[in-house]
Amino acid sequence: MSERKLVLFIATSLDGYIATKEDSLDWLYSVEGEGDNGYSEFYETVDTVLMGKRTYDWIMDHAEQFPYQNKMCYVFTRSEMKNAEDVQFVRNDIVSFINKLKLQEGKDIWMAGGGELLSAFMQEQLVDELILTVAPVLLGSGIPLFKEGNQTKLTLKRKRSFNQFVELHYEVRV
Numbered sequence: 754m755s756e757r758k759l760v761l762f763i764a765t766s767l768d769g770y771i772a773t774k775e776d777s778l779d780w781l782y783s784v785e786g787e788g789d790n791g792y793s794e795f796y797e798t799v800d801t802v803l804m805g806k807r808t809y810d811w812i813m814d815h816a817e818q819f820p821y822q823n824k825m826c827y828v829f830t831r832s833e834m835k836n837a838e839d840v841q842f843v844r845n846d847i848v849s850f851i852n853k854l855k856l857q858e859g860k861d862i863w864m865a866g867g868g869e870l871l872s873a874f875m876q877e878q879l880v881d882e883l884i885l886t887v888a889p890v891l892l893g894s895g896i897p898l899f900k901e902g903n904q905t906k907l908t909l910k911r912k913r914s915f916n917q918f919v920e921l922h923y924e925v926r927v
């Protein structure tokens with residue numbers, strides 16, 4: 754049986770930002786999409802969600818209830834945290850943690866962001882596929898999706914659009 758994949762699924766502005774400097778996603782929610790823009794289809798393919806502590810804090814500040822209650826959810830932090838009801842905090846070395854996780858049986862693993870955690874994952878070549886939902890907006894500044902790092906070659910697996918959004922699905926070339 755092949756290892757399960759770690760997949761980045763994230764929305765980005767055309768100029769490569771995932772939030773404004775003030776952590777606003779208003780620019781994203783104001784785009785006219787189609788249905789849920791492929792979200793539930795993707796959500797079905799994963800049983801585990803990974804995110805950085807700042808993304809977790811953003812969700813806790815904005816969501817009425819934690820949105821990924823039916824998935825195994827890990828939040829990466831370098832601080833000492835008590836586990837919360839819906840998530841486990843991870844301080845371990847990301848490489849050994851992810852390699853163990855990939856060997857467990859199950860569906861794929863969703864890397865939900867943000868940019869800082871993604872940067873560490875890309876440096877360590879832990880991401881297998883990237884699905885970017887591109888919003889038709891130039892933010893000019895903000896929290897970058899990608900930071901400086903290694904060159905990564907990709908293969909385009911699929912492209913489709915949801916009204917104003919374009920979804921680009923890439924596989925990392927090994």
Ligand SMILES: NC(=O)c1ccc[n+]([C@@H]2O[C@H](COP(=O)([O-])OP(=O)(O)OC[C@H]3O[C@@H](n4cnc5c(N)ncnc54)[C@H](OP(=O)(O)O)[C@@H]3O)[C@@H](O)[C@H]2O)c1
Nearest residue numbers: 764772776805806807808829830831866867868869870873
């Ligand atoms: N557009 C979208 O679809 C989308 C998706 C996700 C997030 N976002 C937005 O992105 C913003 C957050 O992104 P961000 O890049 O600022 O932060 P982030 O990656 O979500 O979180 C950064 C934090 O994660 C922890 N961390 C990072 N690398 C680590 C590592 N190698 N090992 C252990 N812990 C590590 C650290 O937590 P500690 O400081 O606790 O040590 C760090 O401060 C928010 O505004 C959120 O709304 C947008």
